[in-house]
Amino acid sequence: MNDSTLTVRVARRCVEAEGIVSFEFASVDWRELPAFDAGAHIDVHVPGGMIRQYSLCNSPADRRRYQIAVLRDQQSRGGSAGMHESVHEGDEIRVGAPRNHFPLAHGEVKHLLLAGGIGLTPLLCMAEHLGDAGASFEMHYCARSRSRAAFIERIAGSQWAAQVQYHFDDGDAAQRLDLKVLLAQPQPDAHLYVCGPQGVMNAVLDTARSLGWPEQQLHYEFFSATPVDTSNDGAFEVSLARSGRIVSIPADRSVAQALADAGVDVPVSCEQGICGTCITRVIDGEPDHRDLFLSPEEQARNDQFLPCCSRAKSRRLVLDL
Numbered sequence: 001m002n003d004s005t006l007t008v009r010v011a012r013r014c015v016e017a018e019g020i021v022s023f024e025f026a027s028v029d030w031r032e033l034p035a036f037d038a039g040a041h042i043d044v045h046v047p048g049g050m051i052r053q054y055s056l057c058n059s060p061a062d063r064r065r066y067q068i069a070v071l072r073d074q075q076s077r078g079g080s081a082g083m084h085e086s087v088h089e090g091d092e093i094r095v096g097a098p099r100n101h102f103p104l105a106h107g108e109v110k111h112l113l114l115a116g117g118i119g120l121t122p123l124l125c126m127a128e129h130l131g132d133a134g135a136s137f138e139m140h141y142c143a144r145s146r147s148r149a150a151f152i153e154r155i156a157g158s159q160w161a162a163q164v165q166y167h168f169d170d171g172d173a174a175q176r177l178d179l180k181v182l183l184a185q186p187q188p189d190a191h192l193y194v195c196g197p198q199g200v201m202n203a204v205l206d207t208a209r210s211l212g213w214p215e216q217q218l219h220y221e222f223f224s225a226t227p228v229d230t231s232n233d234g235a236f237e238v239s240l241a242r243s244g245r246i247v248s249i250p251a252d253r254s255v256a257q258a259l260a261d262a263g264v265d266v267p268v269s270c271e272q273g274i275c276g277t278c279i280t281r282v283i284d285g286e287p288d289h290r291d292l293f294l295s296p297e298e299q300a301r302n303d304q305f306l307p308c309c310s311r312a313k314s315r316r317l318v319l320d321l
Helices: 079-086 117-133 151-157 200-211 255-261 296-301
Strands: 005-017 020-027 042-048 050-055 066-071 092-096 110-116 137-143 164-170 188-194 218-220 234-241 247-248 279-285 316-319
Touching: 020 079, 020 316, 042 079, 050 079, 050 117, 066 079, 066 164, 092 218, 110 117, 110 200, 117 137, 117 151, 117 200, 137 255, 188 200, 234 255, 234 296, 247 255
Parallel strands: 110 137, 110 188, 137 164, 188 218, 234 316
Antiparallel strands: 005 020, 005 092, 020 066, 042 050, 042 092, 234 247, 279 316
16 A cells, blocks of 8 residues: 555445435544545555545535545446445545645636536535535536435535526526526636536536637636547557557557556546546657547647557657656
8 A cells, every 4th residue: 555545444334316326534533534625536455356436525624524525437447337336434545635727726716517427526616615614606406307416405505506597408408508698708816616417527628718718717627528530540659758669559459558558657537538647748740639637738749648549640759757
């Protein structure tokens, strides 16, 4: 076990909505847990050997616990199923120290939080923090139905409940979210945060960009990736700049997998291009970006890529490994 991993106990497990269970982790020795900022996530070592990322949804001011919520995904690759079926109150489980790729903007800014389904979790943490700070924010919470919306009662009992609007797919037309109206006329001090299913996030980000929102005012975090068509993938080579080794990447293996086969250790976690754990510097060559972690501007620079999912457009990539 490395220094960034700690053992916690499952202090509480609770059904929050249809298909959604929350877990509260506490220190095994009753000490405070490492600090985190709003938007942070932890790596959870799920029974069965998988590692999955879950956003923290309790207030950063509460150091006694880490709270996450997990949607039972019918297309689960084992993570959500493992959490729902194999993690119980009183169990001990390993988690990574909090990391934050989805931080709040600093300064005197307005915060617009858009949550889709289980994507509420990091935004709930943000709302808790902003509410405690008396900061200006507005939240829109979209879900298929009220029965599938987690933490409704918690939000209703908060001091910032009036700053939240709900939008349910099975509700009347008047309460539906109109993105073009909501995102019209972006202001220089307004920042948008969105998390949810990929379709929802694409709709929000595409609308915001079409209406002139600057990229630096858009903040987002994907939690799942749509399967990519790999039928036309071909082989290519990776050159390791530090050793001069050349590693062949077969059409049916990711760069990270092929490097591991060759004895080259690249840390990976989500294996979907979401968490950024495996991000690697590109010295030469053109990547075929397939991740959801880098922004479009970062991808366009072609100076880094995620070897767990991305490939190469050029015959060879030279990596800083």
